[in-house]
Amino acid sequence: MLTPPRTDQEMLDLLLSVARTDVRIRAVWLSGSRVDPAATQDRFNDFDVIYLVDGLPSMVQDDSWLEPFGPPLIVQRPDDWFNHPYDLTSHSNFAYLMYFPDGQRIDLTLIALEHIQSVLNDSEPEPRRILLDKEGILGLNDVPAGQFGRVFPPGEREFADTCNEFWWLSLSAAKGIERGEVLSAKTLIERYQLDMLLQVLAWKAGVERGFPLACGKFFKYLPRLLKPEDERRLMGVLAPHQRGGQWPQLLEMGVFFSEAVNEVAAALALRYDAAQTGEVLLELERLRSGPGSP
Incomplete structure (x- = not known):
């Protein structure tokens, strides 16, 4: 059954609640399309959030602190990839890309507090809106849209x-x-x-x-x-001019990929989460059908 979608305000309240509760999180800001008036504003807008943290290794070594957000439909850790595994003892930026069963998505990046100067010195920063600053960091201000890209x-x-x-x-x-x-x-x-x-x-x-x-x-x-x-x-x-013209291709690709990857997993005795694939394909069908579809 489709999870009732959380409102945008509920998501913001949750993001701030997690930040206020965890003493390691020292500042929070929102970035991306939600602070850019020129961006398309619809149900597909992600929550691009940055947590400025003190003690980043402890957070990536044990990510149970993410549990208040709820179990994701799928999560990706792009900084920890097969050909560039993340050093869990480092203080490098670390991102969690989380898509939830209610259709909400959080792209959450952790930045170590000791790297704040690189953020402040960025000559072409992404737009940002400061939501929380426990440190009172000098120079950590809102950045208007239009400076990035x-x-x-x-x-x-x-x-x-x-x-x-x-x-x-x-x-x-x-x-x-x-x-x-x-x-x-x-x-x-x-x-x-x-x-x-x-x-x-x-x-x-x-x-x-x-x-x-x-x-x-x-x-x-x-x-x-x-x-x-x-x-x-x-x-x-x-692409074709018809907006829906790419859906059949996208769904066909998903089914084709699913069949092929299952064959590879079986042949090479590799673990594969077929249940999650089914959930993602169902989500694609739901998105294709439009808002409010069961």
Whole structure:
């Protein structure tokens, strides 16, 4: 049964309650789309939260302090990956990405108190709203949106190298197409060459609108900054115009992946959480059906 969704205020109260109760958490701020008026505001907004902590190793070595948030549907620890395992004795930043059964998501990052100067000295900080400051840290203030993901006019070398990369990748992708190496061609075009196109379009929008231009992370605001014809052409490159056109592909990919990974796990005697996969696929179906669906 679908868990009734907690309200945004309930989530904020919970985040602050955990912070006030745990003496290791010295400050809290909200970042990301919830403090950016230009961002899309809907039911998919995450809670991008930073806990500034004293005693970070103790928190990552025993994360039972996360229990008040409730059991997540799925959690990811991107700083502790198979090819770059996290040193549990270090004081490096550590993130928990948590998606809960009620559809709420918390992207929670721990930053060690001794690293506060690197936060304060960031020349292009992400927007933030201070929610709690037990220390009274000098300089830890709100940061308005529009400072992060800004595009500036390119220098000669940057512009030349960007153009060079685009055309070099064009030739490499063409080779893949002629060979029938579809995956190679799509990777070159959609992962690498596209970045060059977006950068040039951002520069063009900057010329038309003025620099610096706030395009956001991963150029997410760029489409709305382009002239209508440029936006249509970009969308034609990226995806079908129909909003729902990608759902069948996404769900089919999920089922395909599930079947394949189960076969691999069985063949190699590897543990695999098939139940969680089923829950995620159900969540995708629920999201596809729209808000309020059972």
